[in-house]
Amino acid sequence: MTIRTALQLLARRCLLAALVLALACSMAFPARADTITTPMILTKTIAAMPSCLSYQVKGICFFLYCTLKGCTIRTSIRISHYVPDAIVSSYHEPLTHPWLDIGKPLAATMSAVGAAMMGMPVDASSSSAREHREMATFKSVDAIGNPAGMILAALTSGTLPDLPSAFGVPGVGELMKFPYQELPSIQQQWLSVPGTLTNNVLAGAASLAKAPSDILGKIAAIPGYLGKLQSAVGNVGSLMNAGMKLGDLGITVSKLTGVDLGPLQSVMQIAQGASGGGYPLGSLFCPGSASAFTLHFQSDLDSLFWRELIPVEMLYPASWIPTMQEVSKSPALSTWGGRYPRTGKLVQSHPVKASAVYAERVASIITRSAQPHIYAPLSPGGGFKYFSQFSGRRWQMLSPSSTSCIEFGDNDSLSLASFGDFKTSSTDGYVWNLWHNYDCCQRRGIYLFSVP
Template sequence: MTRAKLATTALLFAAMQPVAESAITSAQIIASAVSPSCISWRVSGICYWLFCTPWGCKVRTSVKVTHFIPEAVVSVYAQPGANPWKEMAFVSQTAGGLENGMYGVPAGGVNEELKAQGKRKTNLHFKYADAIGHPATSLIGGSISGYSCESAATPLNPYFLSTLDTLAWRSGTPESLYPEALVPGMREIGSQSTANMWSNVYPRSGFVTQTDDDKAAAVVAQRVADIITRTGQPHVYQTLKGNPSPGYWPPGPVEENTGLKNHKWQRLSPQLSESCAVFPDGNFTPAVDGNEAFALWQPYSCCQRRGQTFLYSTDFGGES
C-alpha cells in the first residue's frame, strides 16, 4: 500500500470514530504542525554543483536550507489501548496482549493501580508507548521543491509499539547491564548539577522512577525516540532514519541535552502546544488519566540539485 493510500485509509477510519474529549485527533495533529516556531526554516548556506555539457563544464550554486520536520507522534499511556491519539488507539490495542500476566505484573502496571487505590505513594511509573509516523510529515517535508527537504518518515507508519516489545519493555534487559544504566551521569535527561535531572535514558523500558507523572511520560517518549532513530537496538521496532545523499543531510540519532540542534518536542496532549522545546522543558500539569502525546521534530538540510556532481557546501557560520 502506498503512503497516500495508507494515510487516506487511516483518516477515513478516523472520521468514523467517536472523539473523546481528552483525546487528540489526526486533524488536530496536522493543524498543529503548521508552527513556524517548530519548523524554524532558514537559509543555512550555499551548495556548489558541477554542471557539464558537450561544450564544457561550469559551477552552479543553489541555496541550502535547514528546517525541522515532524517525524513521529510518540504516545505514552497507562493502560493498553489508551493511546490519546484517538484514531491510532486501535493499533496498539490489536497488536498487544502479550504482556498480560508476565513477570507477575498486570497489564495496567502495579504502581498505577496502587496509586489509584490510594494504598501507598510510589515513585515508580510504568508506561506503554507507541511511535507512529506523523500525519503531516510529508506535508511539511518536501512541500516546496528546492526550499524544503524530504522527510525520512512515513505518515501513520508504526515505528514502535511497546506491546510488541514486551520482553525488553517490561524487563529492561539487556540494557539494565549497560554502562549507560549503571554509571551515574551517563545518558540522563537534564543534570544533577542544575537540579533538573528528570531521569535516566537507560534502560530504555517502560518503568521510570519519577515523582511527577508528566516528567515520567516525557522520559519514556525520549527513550522511544532514542530507540527508533538508531539501528541495531535490542528492541522490536522499525528504524526511522534518513540516508544522506548529495545535497541532502538528514538528522542523526536523537540525543538528550543537545539543545535545539538535534531534535524538538511538541506537546500534543493533554495540552496542545504551538511551540517546541527539548526536555527538560519546565513544569506541566500531568494528564488526569496518565496519557500524553508528543510530536518528535528533527532538523533536515538540503539544496536543489543544479548539476551532475555535488562538489561541496558552505554554511553560514563557517562549517561545510
C-alpha cells in the same frame, strides 16, 4: 527583495496554506478531552511551526552534473530547519491510548502481538499517582510517523496523497546488527568509566558487557519468534476507515496549490536565470526521516526488551551511572529521570515528567541503528545532501494540552510548580510531537562544496 527574504516569506505562505487544510480536517473529527485525532495533530503541528520550524537559508550547494555532452555546474539552496518527524504517545493500556483513530486500534493489535511473542498476556500498567503516593511507574509507548508530511507532499508534488490502508510491522533487522555494531561501542564506553566509580555492582555489569554470551544467545533466538509474530499480526488491516482519502474531507490539490504564494514567482525567475534549472518548491524543505503513519516503535511489540525479559539494556554503563544520560539540562540537579535503561520501568512520580522521559527513551532508540530493540529506525530518503540530521531535538505537547516547542530537562527543584503541572491527563495518556533539526540541500549531481 533578496532571495533569502523571499524564501522565508514563501515558507510562511506554504505553512499558512497547510494550516487552512488542517483546520478544515479538525472540524470533521471532534474528540473528547484528553484525546486527540489525526486532523487535530495536523492542526496543532502546523500551528506550532512559528516557534518550532526555525527555517534558515544557509547558502548554496554546488554539484557537478555530467552527461555524454559534457559537464556543467548546478546549484541548490542549502537550508536548515526542524521537521516534525514522529508522534510519540505514552499510555497505561490500549483502551486509554490518547490517539483515537490511529494509536488506539494499533495498540490493541500490538498488545495481541506482544502476548503471542511472550507466550503470556501483556498486562496493563497502572496509572501514575502523584508525588508522595508513588515512586516507580511503568508505561507503554509508541512512535508513529507524523501525518503532517502528507501536507508538504501535496504542496511540493501537486498530487494529493492517499491515507494508508495498513501498517507495516517493524522487524528484527536492527536487533540482529546489535552484536557486531553496537556491542563494541558499549564495551568501549565501559573502558571510559572512571575507576573511582568501580565497585562490585559496576564491576559485575562491566564484566557482563565484556562477555554477554547469555544475553546474545537469547537475541540470536529472536528470529524463532517470527512465526508467532506473523500469525499474531495477520493483517493489521485498515485503520483509516477502509481507504478514506483526503479528498473525502473536501480537500483538493487546487486548495493547496492555488494559494497566492507571492514572492515565489520572483524567486523562481531569479533561480531560473541563475541555474538554468530553477529551484522547485520541493527543494526548499528538507525531507524528514519518517513517512506518514509509519510505525517506528511499539513497546508491546518490543515486550521482550521493554519489559526486561531480556535485560540487554543493562549492558550500557548509563543504565548504572545516574549522571551519564539524564534528561536534564543540569545532570547534577536532575528531577526528571534517565534515558537509560530504555525500558518501561521508571522512577518518577510526576506523570507528565514520566511521559517526557519515556519519549526521550524511544527517541534515543529510533534515531540510531543496531539498537537492542524491535523497531524501525528513522532514516531520511534520497535526493538530498544532508550536512546534519537529528542534530537538535524539540518536543511539542499535543495532548492533553497543546504547547509550542520546548526541550526537556529544566531544573524545577526550587520552583513552586513542577514541569507539567496543570497539564496532566485524567487517563494518564500523553502525546508528544518529536521535531528534529536537518541541514540539507537537494542533490543535483556529484556534490562539490557549499557556500558558506
